[in-house]
Amino acid sequence: MVALTLNPIDIEAVVAKLITPASGGVNVFIGTTRNHSHGREVTLLEYEAFEPMAIELMGDLERRAHEQWPLHGVVLVHRLGKVSIGEASVVVGVSASHRKEAFEACRYLIDSLKKEVPVWKREHFADGTVEWSGENQKSQIKKQNKSKSEIKN
Amino acid sequence: MVALTLNPIDIEAVVAKLITPASGGVNVFIGTTRNHSHGREVTLLEYEAFEPMAIELMGDLERRAHEQWPLHGVVLVHRLGKVSIGEASVVVGVSASHRKEAFEACRYLIDSLKKEVPVWKREHFADGTVEWSGENQKSQIKKQNKSKSEIKN
Amino acid sequence: MKIYLRLFANARDLAGFGEQAVDLEGNPRAAEVLDYLSRVNPEFNAWRRSIRLAVNRRYVDEGHVLSENDEVAVIPPVSGG
Amino acid sequence: MKIYLRLFANARDLAGFGEQAVDLEGNPRAAEVLDYLSRVNPEFNAWRRSIRLAVNRRYVDEGHVLSENDEVAVIPPVSGG
Numbered sequence: 001m002v003a004l005t006l007n008p009i010d011i012e013a014v015v016a017k018l019i020t021p022a023s024g025g026v027n028v029f030i031g032t033t034r035n036h037s038h039g040r041e042v043t044l045l046e047y048e049a050f051e052p053m054a055i056e057l058m059g060d061l062e063r064r065a066h067e068q069w070p071l072h073g074v075v076l077v078h079r080l081g082k083v084s085i086g087e088a089s090v091v092v093g094v095s096a097s098h099r100k101e102a103f104e105a106c107r108y109l110i111d112s113l114k115k116e117v118p119v120w121k122r123e124h125f126a127d128g129t130v131e132w133s134g135e136n137q138k139s140q141i142k143k144q145n146k147s148k149s150e151i152k153n
Numbered sequence: 154m155v156a157l158t159l160n161p162i163d164i165e166a167v168v169a170k171l172i173t174p175a176s177g178g179v180n181v182f183i184g185t186t187r188n189h190s191h192g193r194e195v196t197l198l199e200y201e202a203f204e205p206m207a208i209e210l211m212g213d214l215e216r217r218a219h220e221q222w223p224l225h226g227v228v229l230v231h232r233l234g235k236v237s238i239g240e241a242s243v244v245v246g247v248s249a250s251h252r253k254e255a256f257e258a259c260r261y262l263i264d265s266l267k268k269e270v271p272v273w274k275r276e277h278f279a280d281g282t283v284e285w286s287g288e289n290q291k292s293q294i295k296k297q298n299k300s301k302s303e304i305k306n
Numbered sequence: 307m308k309i310y311l312r313l314f315a316n317a318r319d320l321a322g323f324g325e326q327a328v329d330l331e332g333n334p335r336a337a338e339v340l341d342y343l344s345r346v347n348p349e350f351n352a353w354r355r356s357i358r359l360a361v362n363r364r365y366v367d368e369g370h371v372l373s374e375n376d377e378v379a380v381i382p383p384v385s386g387g
Numbered sequence: 388m389k390i391y392l393r394l395f396a397n398a399r400d401l402a403g404f405g406e407q408a409v410d411l412e413g414n415p416r417a418a419e420v421l422d423y424l425s426r427v428n429p430e431f432n433a434w435r436r437s438i439r440l441a442v443n444r445r446y447v448d449e450g451h452v453l454s455e456n457d458e459v460a461v462i463p464p465v466s467g468g
Contacts, residue, residue, distance in 0.1 A: 012165045021188040021238050027259075029252060030179040031387040032172050047386065050314055050379055053363040054386075078386055085174050090387045099182060103260050106180075110252060110387060118360070118379070119386025120315035132316040133385035184468045200467065203395055203460055206444040207467075231467055243468045263468060271441070271460070272467025273396035285397040286466035 002058035002076045004051055009077050009088045018073040018095040025099035027106040031090040033083050037133070041126035047080045047089060050118040054078070057117045061109055065094065068108070069101040076109060078119055089121075155211035155229045157204055162230050162241045171226040171248040178252035180259040184243040186236050190286070194279035200233045200242060203271040207231070210270045214262055218247065221261070222254040229262060231272055242274075307334060309372055312379045317357060320347045321380075330372070336361065337368035339378050356383050388415060391458045398438060398461045401428045411453070417442065418449035420459050437464050 001017060011030065018026050033045045062074045072095040083089050092113065094105040121133040154170060164183065171179050186198045215227045225248040236242050245263045249255040274286040311326045318324045321343060330338055336359045343350040350357075359366055360379040372378065392407045399405045402424060411419055417440045424431040431438075440447055441460040453459065 010165075011168050012163075015164050015183060015241075019183075019185050019239050023185050023239070024187040026183040026185060028181045028183070029255070030168060030172075030181070031252070032176050032179060032248075034177040034250065035174040048315065049386070050312065050360075050363075050381070053360060053379065056363055086172050086176070095185075097187065099184070099260075099263060102182070103256065107252075107256050114384070114387040116365075116384070117386050118314065118381050118384055120382065121385040122315075132319070132382070134383050135316050201396065202467070203393065203441075203444075203462070206441060206460065209444055267465070267468040269446075269465070270467050271395065271462050271465055273463065274466040275396075285400070285463070287464050288397050 001074070002055060002062055004049055004054060004078050004080055006079070006081045009079055009091045011088065011091060014075050014077065014091050014093050017075055018093050020072045020095060022097060023072045023095040024097050025102040026093060026095045027099070027102035028091065028093040029106050029110045030088045031110070032088055033085050035085045037123055037125075042123050043085070043126050044124040045083045045085075045089065046122040046124070047078070047083060048120050048122070049078065049080055051080075054117050054119055058113065061112050061116070064112075065105045065109055069094075069096065069105045071096050071101065071105055074105070074109070076113065078113075078117070080119075154227070155208060155215055157202055157207060157231050157233055159232070159234045162232055162244045164241065164244060167228050167230065167244050167246050170228055171246050173225045173248060175250060176225045176248040177250050178255040179246060179248045180252070180255035181244065181246040182259050182263045183241045184263070185241055186238050188238045190276055190278075195276050196238070196279050197277040198236045198238075198242065199275040199277070200231070200236060201273050201275070202231065202233055204233075207270050207272055211266065214265050214269070217265075218258045218262055222247075222249065222258045224249050224254065224258055227258070227262070229266065231266075231270070233272075307332075307372065307374050309334075309339070310375070310377045311339065312377060314380065315382045317343075317350075317353070317380045317382045320349050320353070322347070334372050335368065336366050336370040336372060336378065338372075339380065340368070343380065353382065357381065388412075388453065388455050390415075390420070390453055391456070392420065393458060393460045395461065396463045398424075398431075398434070398463045401430050401434070402461075403428070415453045416449065417447050417451040417453060417459065419453075420461065421449070424461065434463065438462065 058076045075093045077091045092110045096102045211229045228246045230244045232242050247258045358381040439462040
């Protein structure tokens with residue numbers, strides 16, 4: 001099961017979806033919004049996705065995980081829109097007969113999701129600037145100025 | 154936080170306890186009761202612990218994990234008493250700034266818990282026998298007979 | 307040949323638009339979308355190597371030959387999770 | 388010397404009791420608890436190598452020297468999780 005949602009992610013529901021009578025182990029990774037990024041204070045995150053492509057690629061990841069490990073269930077849910085500090089932005093869960101497969105597949109899924117799935121994070125900093133994640137690593141000064149002028153709009 | 158409980162484990166509450174504003178990743182392992190064990194059908198599990206020692210060792214594991222990884226939170230909860238198929242018998246969770254540490258520490262904790270913490274599982278099989286987990290691997294025939302006679306008591 | 311551009315995140319901010327129908331000459335390859343964007347805003351040159359392109363929702367390399375009515379998505383470094 | 392035995396899971400079933408105060412002669416080591424249990428039920432011999440002992444809630448090896456009033460727990464292979 002893969003999903004994008006504007007609402008808070010119900011972790012108990014994700015786990016309930018994963019457990020089957022044959023399952024012995026469920027591993028769940030929950031990505032939460034942090035109050036810091038590259039040493040700066042973050043107050044809010046905003047996610048956007050290229051939604052149809054994100055859903056397709058998440059479905060591909062689900063299939064690839066099932067091909068590589070004997071899994072009972074796979075859930076990938078990414079939240080979009082504004083996400084407060086401490087809330088879950090992504091939940092990845094897998095169930096299997098044994099824990100080794102559950103850990104390996106879950107790690108594979110979150111690593112792959114973060115590399116491949118077209119989702120972007122806009123970081124709202126305590127100093128008032130708003131930047132796309134990673135934006136200011138390329139050409140730091142230019143972008144910070146740009147972000148500040150954007151905010152005035 | 155470590156705990157033993159006779160009640161169903163509230164996974165949402167475990168996650169809520171783990172997330173701090175500085176956390177970026179939470180990894181949770183949920184051990185669930187399986188409907189099979191060594192090829193036989195299981196209908197119910199019953200857990201008992203040497204409770205004070207189990208709590209002490211779980212506290213040791215919590216400390217050892219904090220020593221080895223920069224973690225924000227650690228939760229180890231084991232359920233005792235009767236646990237139906239598909240319910241969580243153990244929940245292990247950790248939070249950290251980054252997912253690598255969260256996965257590694259969670260795996261370490263569940264592996265260590267399963268090796269060291271004095272908790273035992275009694276398996277109720279569909280054929281009516283009840284056995285301590287692993288009991289019949291040592292001296293299979295003798296033990297199965299013994300279990301059957303115990304059930305008649 | 308007409309293609310449909312879709313831009314996201316800071317690529318959209320740099321271009322000043324999120325969607326655009328574009329006419330490209332001849333038998334264009336995906337790289338020509340990046341050439342086009344560099345003419346729209348020269349800052350795209352600095353980002354060029356980190357941008358990935360997806361045609362009809364599948365990642366392609368710069369040499370991919372485009373077809374009429376392809377949807378070409380401009381994907382800056384993703385930062386989900 | 389008096390020690391307090393605590394048995395769990397199938398060790399308790401084999402012994403027929405979960406707690407017992409036992410008098411051991413001289414300066415007993417932890418191993419003597421296993422000798423004692425093998426006299427209670429010879430089946431303990433088959434389990435001896437897989438049983439761990441904990442004195443006052445800490446795992447010890449068989450050579451550990453016991454003290455008066457020690458609580459000695461007989462820990463069959465654990466199967467939590």
